[in-house]
Amino acid sequence: MAALRSPIPIEELARSSGEFSTAVGLPPAAYSDPGFFEFEMQAVYEREWICVGRADQIPDPGDFYTITVVGEPFIVARNKQGEVNVMSSVCQHRAMCITAPAQRTPAEWFELPPETSGHGNTFRCPYHWWTYDLDGRLVGAPDMDRTTGFDKSDIRLPRLRTETWQGFIFVNFDAGAEPLSPRLGRLDEALANFCIEDMVTVDPATVPGLPFNWKIMAENFMEGYHPSRLHKGIHDFAPSSGAEYAPYEPGDAALFGAMHAIHPDGGFNPTEKIIFPLIETLTEPERWKIQFAYIPPSLLIGLQPDSAFWFTVQPTSVDSHTLSMAYIFPPSTPQIHLFAEKLHAAIQGVELFNNQDLPTNTAVHAGMKSRFAPRGRYSWQESVLASFNTWLVERYAAADERARAAA
Ligand SMILES: [Fe+2]
The missing domain is CATH 3.90.380.10 (Naphthalene 1,2-dioxygenase Alpha Subunit; Chain A, domain 1)
Structure with missing residues (x-):
């Protein structure tokens, strides 16, 4: 998406900065305007370090849980080497959520896949059974042998930059962001x-x-x-x-x-x-x-x-x-x-x-x-x-x- 200008003039927003003794509250539109929210997500959530939980929630290799950040579904998983990966759960075949259940009740048909957690060595997309390892590498893709130039090793789930501070796992959508801990x-x-x-x-x-x-x-x-x-x-x-x-x-x-x-x-x-x-x-x-x-x-x-x-x-x-x-x-x-x-x-x-x-x-x-x-x-x-x-x-x-x- 193109970079957005602030729908609220920066001079107006800046009146809320500085000392409490002179500042005024943010303009109400900063809490209520959908256009400002779109701008704010680009300005803040897509550039800053976002906490997605604690490393001790996945103590052992193969432990994982899912989380949605800025509307994007992710898997937080500990790999065989003991490192924490945060990777997209969007299948690189047809964009199905790989942690979604294969079947749901009528009341759930049109709901987004639920968050989940568990333990395993791989994640298998329920749709066509493309299978990824704990580092997001594609390790299984059935009946793709007649597809020209298809090579499993070219494909992996996109991973976010991660940093751990005091046991909290943070991710950043901005590859150029300054490290957090310092x-x-x-x-x-x-x-x-x-x-x-x-x-x-x-x-x-x-x-x-x-x-x-x-x-x-x-x-x-x-x-x-x-x-x-x-x-x-x-x-x-x-x-x-x-x-x-x-x-x-x-x-x-x-x-x-x-x-x-x-x-x-x-x-x-x-x-x-x-x-x-x-x-x-x-x-x-x-x-x-x-x-x-x-x-x-x-x-x-x-x-x-x-x-x-x-x-x-x-x-x-x-x-x-x-x-x-x-x-x-x-x-x-x-x-x-x-x-x-x-x-x-x-x-x-x-x-x-x-x-x-x-x-x-x-x-x-x-x-x-x-x-x-x-x-x-x-x-x-x-x-x-x-x-x-x-x-x-x-x-x-x-x-x-x-x-x-x-x-
Ligand atoms: Fe309170």
């Missing part, structure tokens, strides 16, 4: 004592079709202004007055900060205390806060003194996204007595927040479509939103400039 040094330092790379994923879940713009999800996750209001009562142990964010500088690949708590070892559940064993490597000050990190555009991480959790955000339209989420724990935690019961209690605790955040996000999205939608001002407790805008506008401006130069 730009995450300050975040690495801030989170070092969590030993995130060694943590294990528990209970990953994917929720498709969340009916609000992807940025509304990220903003709600990161900003510390609403917890003492929308979550009054259940978030009181980590009040909004304790919100503090690391300053954002151009070139940073992460936004992060913390909510300082009024007691140590707080947790997001009705006891307001951690449920799992304390992460032993944390310092005393680290026990007195809840930390939040965002590696835009897709990965959100929350860190409590006993555990962490992550969300990945995959936009599907201007009005919707798919959210994947999971807990991560130190490897010893899932072995404790009554772990499953404690996990159940923790998930129920998070539900209290979701019951407030998810309908709020849905209503905010509807509000952004109103003729009366504001470009509102920011509190210091949500200064991270101005930083996020700054990150976005850098990308919007660069993409608009590339499109202008190309035209």
Whole structure:
């Protein structure tokens, strides 16, 4: 597709950049205009590092799961050498999704193939049985012997560039993109004592079709202004007055900060205390806060003194996204007595927040479509939103400039 210009003037978008004290919210059309969404996908999701999950979700060679990124179906698989490949699941014969079921019920006939996971040595397209190995090489193509010049070894599933940071798998559609990890040094330092790379994923879940713009999800996750209001009562142990964010500088690949708590070892559940064993490597000050990190555009991480959790955000339209989420724990935690019961209690605790955040996000999205939608001002407790805008506008401006130069 041709490079798109921004349908919203860059000068207008730029009013949302900089310090929270002077910035205004992004233009409502940035949350609601399908044309802006097309531009934004080119400017952001097709050029930046997109998190597709954790390497520990596929610990053994042959383990795989599927994921859809920017509307494209992919397989995330560990090969025989132990490396993680992220490759297109579009068969290079007739474009069937190779991980689709061979048969579905009438209610599913016209739905897209479901996400799946499993273990195997090859992927066989259900349509004509073209078969690919764990590196995407075509290793089987029945009855192609009379086809002139056909050579299996010429064909493989397209692979995306991948990078792993702290156990998270990232992909990039842009072969020329700067590596990610070297730009995450300050975040690495801030989170070092969590030993995130060694943590294990528990209970990953994917929720498709969340009916609000992807940025509304990220903003709600990161900003510390609403917890003492929308979550009054259940978030009181980590009040909004304790919100503090690391300053954002151009070139940073992460936004992060913390909510300082009024007691140590707080947790997001009705006891307001951690449920799992304390992460032993944390310092005393680290026990007195809840930390939040965002590696835009897709990965959100929350860190409590006993555990962490992550969300990945995959936009599907201007009005919707798919959210994947999971807990991560130190490897010893899932072995404790009554772990499953404690996990159940923790998930129920998070539900209290979701019951407030998810309908709020849905209503905010509807509000952004109103003729009366504001470009509102920011509190210091949500200064991270101005930083996020700054990150976005850098990308919007660069993409608009590339499109202008190309035209
Ligand atoms: Fe919230």
